[in-house]
Amino acid sequence: MLNQIRIILVGTTHTGNIGSVARAMKTMGLSALYLVAPKELPDGQAYALSAGASDILANAKVFDTLEQAISDCGLVVGSSARSRTLSWPMLEPRECGVKAVHEAATHPVALVFGRESSGLTNEELQLCNYHVCIPANPEYSSLNLAMAVQIVTYEVRMAWLQQALQQQTVDDVAYPSSEQMNSFYQHLEQTLNDTGFIIRQHPGVVMTKLKRLFTRARPEEAEYNILRGILTSVQRYGRKTQGDKE
Numbered sequence: 001m002l003n004q005i006r007i008i009l010v011g012t013t014h015t016g017n018i019g020s021v022a023r024a025m026k027t028m029g030l031s032a033l034y035l036v037a038p039k040e041l042p043d044g045q046a047y048a049l050s051a052g053a054s055d056i057l058a059n060a061k062v063f064d065t066l067e068q069a070i071s072d073c074g075l076v077v078g079s080s081a082r083s084r085t086l087s088w089p090m091l092e093p094r095e096c097g098v099k100a101v102h103e104a105a106t107h108p109v110a111l112v113f114g115r116e117s118s119g120l121t122n123e124e125l126q127l128c129n130y131h132v133c134i135p136a137n138p139e140y141s142s143l144n145l146a147m148a149v150q151i152v153t154y155e156v157r158m159a160w161l162q163q164a165l166q167q168q169t170v171d172d173v174a175y176p177s178s179e180q181m182n183s184f185y186q187h188l189e190q191t192l193n194d195t196g197f198i199i200r201q202h203p204g205v206v207m208t209k210l211k212r213l214f215t216r217a218r219p220e221e222a223e224y225n226i227l228r229g230i231l232t233s234v235q236r237y238g239r240k241t242q243g244d245k246e
Contacts, residue, residue: 002160004104006032007149008069010124011115013039019049019057020146021113026053028153029160033060034069034110066112066124074107075100078120078128079148081141089130096132097155101163111152116145176224184228185211191231194238 007025012018012035019042022033033056035041042057050057063069070076077096080088091099100109112128114120125131134151136143143151176184189207192198198206219227 001101001104002029002156003031004107005030005100005109005111005156006034006069006073007153008034008036008066008110008112009038009145010036010066010112010120011038012145013116015040015043015046016049017116017145018042018060019046019051019053020144021149022046022050022053022056022060024146024150025153026050026056028150028157030153030156031056031059033057035060035062036066036069037064038062066127070110070112070127072108073110075103075130076110076112076128077130077132078112078125079114079152080120080125080131080133082133088125088128091130091132093132093134093152093155094158096130096152097157097159099130100156101159111149111156113145113149174221175218176221180224181214184214184224184231187228187231191234194235 007021007030009018009021015038018033018035018038025031025033041062042060046057047054061069077091077100082090096111100111103109111132112120112124114124132152134143134148185207188210189198192206193200198204
């Protein structure tokens with residue numbers, strides 16, 4: 001899924017910044033780097049600052065215009081400061097990460113970063129579905145290009161890991177059926193009757209409260225089996241104790 005999310009750099013001036021961006025991408029598991037009209041192509045300095053992410057630089061794709069680089073993308077998010085002159089749907093970096101990972105399941109996603117000194121033009125920003133703004137310290141909001149990419153790609157990775165964890169949880173955890181739980185409640189009630197915890201003549205609402213407790217807890221199948229085993233053990237011990245008395 002992360003292969004569907006591309007980082008696009010527009011009009012990058014310094015090749016070292018391209019290398020630093022490649023490093024930031026690789027640490028977060030992204031590999032698709034697109035360069036739009038860079039002043040220079042990646043050189044020795046770029047490879048040096050990539051710190052081992054040379055494969056990302058070697059496979060970077062170069063385009064003349066942003067339109068070409070995003071032509072097949074279903075979601076395009078441009079990095080931008082909040083603007084009063086260009087009102088556009090805004091995302092926080094965390095929202096951007098979640099949306100990018102969600103939509104990457106069905107189509108390519110582009111995260112676009114502009115020039116070091118001036119960012120993206122209004123025309124380029126208008127090609128984006130959303131703008132992402134990093135809420136830095138307003139008294140000192142200076143972020144270099146690689147820092148900005150690192151922050152956004154970190155949020156992408158966190159969203160991806162969370163989605164993977166949720167999927168794994170859904171796949172791995174088995175829960176007892178309704179029939180099994182009803183059988184458990186009967187077993188529980190019988191055991192509580194046998195031990196005298198529930199007085200048959202005055203049962204009260206004990207079982208109703210216990211059912212609510214276990215419904216809220218929603219035991220997994222392995223936990224359900226432990227509970228059934230405990231009840232069986234209690235009953236066996238009760239019968240043994242009774243037998244010893246007789």
